[in-house]
Amino acid sequence: MGTLEHGDPSAGPASVPPTADVATAPEASAAEIARTIMAGSTTATLASLTRDGDPWASLVAYGLLGGAPVLCVSHLAEHGRNLAADPRASLCVAVPDRTEDPLATGRVTVAGHVEIPTGEEFEAARAAHIAAVPAAGTYIDYKDFTLWVLRVRRVRWVGGYGRMSSATAADYAAAAPDPIVPLAGPGIEHLNADHADSLLEMARALAGFPDARSAVCTGADRYGLDLVVSDDRGTGYTRVGYAKPLDSIDGLRAATVELARRARSTAAAKQS
Amino acid sequence: MGTLEHGDPSAGPASVPPTADVATAPEASAAEIARTIMAGSTTATLASLTRDGDPWASLVAYGLLGGAPVLCVSHLAEHGRNLAADPRASLCVAVPDRTEDPLATGRVTVAGHVEIPTGEEFEAARAAHIAAVPAAGTYIDYKDFTLWVLRVRRVRWVGGYGRMSSATAADYAAAAPDPIVPLAGPGIEHLNADHADSLLEMARALAGFPDARSAVCTGADRYGLDLVVSDDRGTGYTRVGYAKPLDSIDGLRAATVELARRARSTAAAKQS
Numbered sequence: 001m002g003t004l005e006h007g008d009p010s011a012g013p014a015s016v017p018p019t020a021d022v023a024t025a026p027e028a029s030a031a032e033i034a035r036t037i038m039a040g041s042t043t044a045t046l047a048s049l050t051r052d053g054d055p056w057a058s059l060v061a062y063g064l065l066g067g068a069p070v071l072c073v074s075h076l077a078e079h080g081r082n083l084a085a086d087p088r089a090s091l092c093v094a095v096p097d098r099t100e101d102p103l104a105t106g107r108v109t110v111a112g113h114v115e116i117p118t119g120e121e122f123e124a125a126r127a128a129h130i131a132a133v134p135a136a137g138t139y140i141d142y143k144d145f146t147l148w149v150l151r152v153r154r155v156r157w158v159g160g161y162g163r164m165s166s167a168t169a170a171d172y173a174a175a176a177p178d179p180i181v182p183l184a185g186p187g188i189e190h191l192n193a194d195h196a197d198s199l200l201e202m203a204r205a206l207a208g209f210p211d212a213r214s215a216v217c218t219g220a221d222r223y224g225l226d227l228v229v230s231d232d233r234g235t236g237y238t239r240v241g242y243a244k245p246l247d248s249i250d251g252l253r254a255a256t257v258e259l260a261r262r263a264r265s266t267a268a269a270k271q272s
Numbered sequence: 273m274g275t276l277e278h279g280d281p282s283a284g285p286a287s288v289p290p291t292a293d294v295a296t297a298p299e300a301s302a303a304e305i306a307r308t309i310m311a312g313s314t315t316a317t318l319a320s321l322t323r324d325g326d327p328w329a330s331l332v333a334y335g336l337l338g339g340a341p342v343l344c345v346s347h348l349a350e351h352g353r354n355l356a357a358d359p360r361a362s363l364c365v366a367v368p369d370r371t372e373d374p375l376a377t378g379r380v381t382v383a384g385h386v387e388i389p390t391g392e393e394f395e396a397a398r399a400a401h402i403a404a405v406p407a408a409g410t411y412i413d414y415k416d417f418t419l420w421v422l423r424v425r426r427v428r429w430v431g432g433y434g435r436m437s438s439a440t441a442a443d444y445a446a447a448a449p450d451p452i453v454p455l456a457g458p459g460i461e462h463l464n465a466d467h468a469d470s471l472l473e474m475a476r477a478l479a480g481f482p483d484a485r486s487a488v489c490t491g492a493d494r495y496g497l498d499l500v501v502s503d504d505r506g507t508g509y510t511r512v513g514y515a516k517p518l519d520s521i522d523g524l525r526a527a528t529v530e531l532a533r534r535a536r537s538t539a540a541a542k543q544s
Binding site: 043044045046047048049053054055056057058059061078088089090091092094101103104105107109111133134135156158 | 315316317318319320321325326327328329330331333350360361362363364366373375376377379381383405406407428430
């Protein structure tokens, strides 16, 4: 047990706050981010209950029916027997690690209970599982396998240190996965490799870090760009928002060009 | 629910068996493999129990004290409160995915209960956690964080389709992580890139696939090489064992050269 005082749930490597106003930068809701993370993977860790009510963590593959995970597990496996005996279940999905600090990565936990779908929902669930896990085509119809749909009641998103939120089941069900996030990698690389000057201008003029010495784009979604900036005080995390949300990756280039122009004209207006 | 008969817990993409004798190829025990997988990561998914006894899956970072995972979690986080209220816990660690089929990857589940270490064990546990998770140095001593050691009672290893086993807690505690596995990547690449002919000879002469058309090395441990082979019937999985177990990656080259020579001389002896 530690002995230091620590009132902030955002425990983790220290970061520095902005020193100037940050232009309004809309962010995805927790429900939307959770849907995006769930849509970005086909493997999760399942927490189920053993006969003794002990927690049991195991790897599963899943597809998605809306936001509801669809599992296909054998009752010859412990987690399959667990679900059949007690339908309470939780899944954790983590964004593939891109940093050296494992707890800086985004992850989502969904929890509820599993049910065996019937009728049209069975067909849709079966198709959703195979679409996500093609190898399941070879065993999904075997008798010892059961298709389960997780009825999500609780959603918890953790985006790294100090970024975390819950979403209601209704908001989670109604949200859509972000169309930009899974495709943004090349665009982010291009921004960092060829437009570091523009990112720095955005950080200084729009994102509250007028004394930034460097700015690196670490994420892009339909609403804007995540930036990691450093100034003489240390490292900070901030964001810049596009003029309007994007519906497709095709709009990313124009949106970042507009951001760069806006940063330049804002800087010019401040100086004059 | 599926409708096909299926008596084999190794459900998954079909594979073909050897058609000839396989030379003795020792394999790591389930306990040893579990220790190796645990030592190969610093992040796991924790299954804990909520106040209602529901399972809750969440991402954690861990170090290892022997084979015992050492967690450091905040009671401001749900999983921290869960462990404080009910010490039953399970961790699942998966080998980073190298295949297109997520369920072909190796993973291990350990389960037991968490305890707060004291005295010398506390210091050792704290050091083990920081060694594995350097970022924890910034928060491990905060009051809201608790260091937990998982007392492992159950160990379950799944190596992919049809490869699975349990280990006793005693065997798990006594086993050592494989010294070759974490360093074998470049050697495996070299074998596949430059010695495909030798791998094919091993598959044909030593590994029970006399009609193999190709052989790819997919793993190397202290006892031998994992091979994926194909012949006219399909794809099969087999193994060749070194003359003696390795204690260090430095011995891998000589061990594979010996295997290649043995394959060649065995083939020659069969033909004469």
